[in-house]
Amino acid sequence: MKKLVLSLFTIFALSYSFGQVTISSKIIPIVGEVYIYAEDTLPVGIVMNAGGPNKYWDFSNLKENIKVSEKYIAASAAPGNNLFPTANLAMVNQMTSQFFRSTTKNLEYLGTFNSGNPIFGGANVFDKPAVILRTPIDYLDQYDYTTNTQFAISGAFIPDSLTMGISVDSIRIKIKQDAQITADAWGKVKLKIKDYDVIRLKQAMTIGISVEAKLPFIGWIDITSVAAGFFSGALNAGKSTSYLFLSNDAHGHVASVDVDTLGKATQISFQPGLINTKNISYNLNALEFNTNIVHDELILINNELPSNHYNVEVFNSSAQTVISSDHTFSEGTSTKIDVRNQSIGKYQIVIRNKKGELVWKSSYLKL
Numbered sequence: 599m600k601k602l603v604l605s606l607f608t609i610f611a612l613s614y615s616f617g618q619v620t621i622s623s624k625i626i627p628i629v630g631e632v633y634i635y636a637e638d639t640l641p642v643g644i645v646m647n648a649g650g651p652n653k654y655w656d657f658s659n660l661k662e663n664i665k666v667s668e669k670y671i672a673a674s675a676a677p678g679n680n681l682f683p684t685a686n687l688a689m690v691n692q693m694t695s696q697f698f699r700s701t702t703k704n705l706e707y708l709g710t711f712n713s714g715n716p717i718f719g720g721a722n723v724f725d726k727p728a729v730i731l732r733t734p735i736d737y738l739d740q741y742d743y744t745t746n747t748q749f750a751i752s753g754a755f756i757p758d759s760l761t762m763g764i765s766v767d768s769i770r771i772k773i774k775q776d777a778q779i780t781a782d783a784w785g786k787v788k789l790k791i792k793d794y795d796v797i798r799l800k801q802a803m804t805i806g807i808s809v810e811a812k813l814p815f816i817g818w819i820d821i822t823s824v825a826a827g828f829f830s831g832a833l834n835a836g837k838s839t840s841y842l843f844l845s846n847d848a849h850g851h852v853a854s855v856d857v858d859t860l861g862k863a864t865q866i867s868f869q870p871g872l873i874n875t876k877n878i879s880y881n882l883n884a885l886e887f888n889t890n891i892v893h894d895e896l897i898l899i900n901n902e903l904p905s906n907h908y909n910v911e912v913f914n915s916s917a918q919t920v921i922s923s924d925h926t927f928s929e930g931t932s933t934k935i936d937v938r939n940q941s942i943g944k945y946q947i948v949i950r951n952k953k954g955e956l957v958w959k960s961s962y963l964k965l
Contacts, residue, residue: 708723742777894936
């Protein structure tokens with residue numbers, strides 16, 4: 599009888615282990631890869647279930663509201679590379695470069711460089727590398743990372759109400775991001791294109807903000823109690839949870855799900871098709887912002903977009919449409935979009951041609 603019980607236990611243990619996937623280092627991005635994702639900005643009826651073994655997630659009915667891409671190049675080819683001497687990989691998007699150190703096991707995030715923004719321009723070098731991806735990844739593995747960043751805003755862009763009428767030279771914002779990652783489930787994800795064997799990473803994020811003001815003849819003083827609330831919404835301060843689904847059979851993530859406090863999906867990024875990773879879904883440099891920190895007007899500089907009529911959509915942080923209008927873009931000129939009625943916060947702008955095809959996408963901050 600004891601032998602029979604032992605045999606049954608062994609069979610169960612073996613079947614359990616065979617079903618579970620181990621994520622290898624092949625998922626770490628390399629130079630030349632371009633990951634393409636579709637995003638469902640208003641997913642319906644999807645709630646993240648509890649973690650555990652042998653789970654099933656059906657994402658086959660997600661809508662492709664927009665498409666985005668991540669292009670990876672050699673760090674030496676990215677603007678600002680001299681400030682990140684240990685980087686060997688960069689992800690570029692318009693005027694911003696994100697720098698990484700890729701090893702045979704891990705992906706370390708080193709910081710960012712903005713080559714064109716007059717307010718947030720320059721390098722943002724983390725005080726220490728953030729290991730954002732560790733491999734191999736097995737069910738129930740855990741790790742964490744912290745990033746500390748800061749940037750300054752000229753006093754000319756700061757409303758008097760924020761500093762109680764006191765003249766300041768600049769505002770310095772410090773952001774601390776703490777992430778706790780747990781491989782809390784494994785199973786299958788069903789997409790339109792195919793099913794994937796995955797491990798799910800639960801990512802619990804906490805973002806804290808402190809604010810300092812530089813006063814003439816005095817120097818830096820802490821004004822967090824007065825000003826933090828002003829920036830918190832725009833910079834997504836507080837706690838958030840997301841889920842990342844990884845498979846050895848996919849470039850990049852299979853799916854990424856942002857959820858609210860009840861676990862209901864608010865936005866889902868996913869693999870839209872079996873696409874050659876060298877293809878890019880749209881021209882990242884077709885347009886650029888005069889500055890992506892705006893007050894009353896958003897100014898778009900047309901570098902390469904063919905002269906024609908286009909539809910402009912703007913979404914707030916809740917994925918609600920706040921602007922949907924047609925504009926004529928002429929190559930080599932600028933287009934102004936009135937945003938004076940928008941509240942303070944972060945917005946996403948999407949531009950489509952007359953066929954409804956995405957031609958450009960980015961985000962900006964309204965102060």
